[in-house]
Amino acid sequence: MYTIKGKVIKGDGYGRKIGYPTINLDRKYFLRMKDKTPFGVYSGVVFLKNKKYKAGIIIGPLDKKSLPKIEAHLINFNKNIYGEKVTLEIHKFIRKFKEFKTEKELILQIKKDLKKC
Secondary structure (H helix, E strand, C coil), X not given: CEEEEEEEECCCCHHHHCCCCCEEECCHHHHHCCCCCCCEEEEEEEEXXXXXXXXXXXXXXXXXXXXXXXXXXXXXXXXXXXXXXXXXXXXXXXXXXXXXXCHHHHHHHHHHHHHHC
């Protein structure tokens, strides 16, 4: 099991645009980790202010700064928490990260992934 801590930062807003908002973490803690989580899609939980939320968690791909994206879709949660510190607890590998040809394919895959969470 992997644990990643970080502060919630502003992302590009794409998840919100397609109906699956995510929180994006800064990568300071992740970059210092010796045993890094492999790129992929995972189920897990996010701890925020002593509360626990089920989540779909994505590690990767590399962004424009050549750093891995770290983001999570908290199930049944839709609040602005920029600047808050959270802990991601990664429980189960769902699939490798991959690119999709269309937005529709991506949305269908997200629905399947979240059912596994």
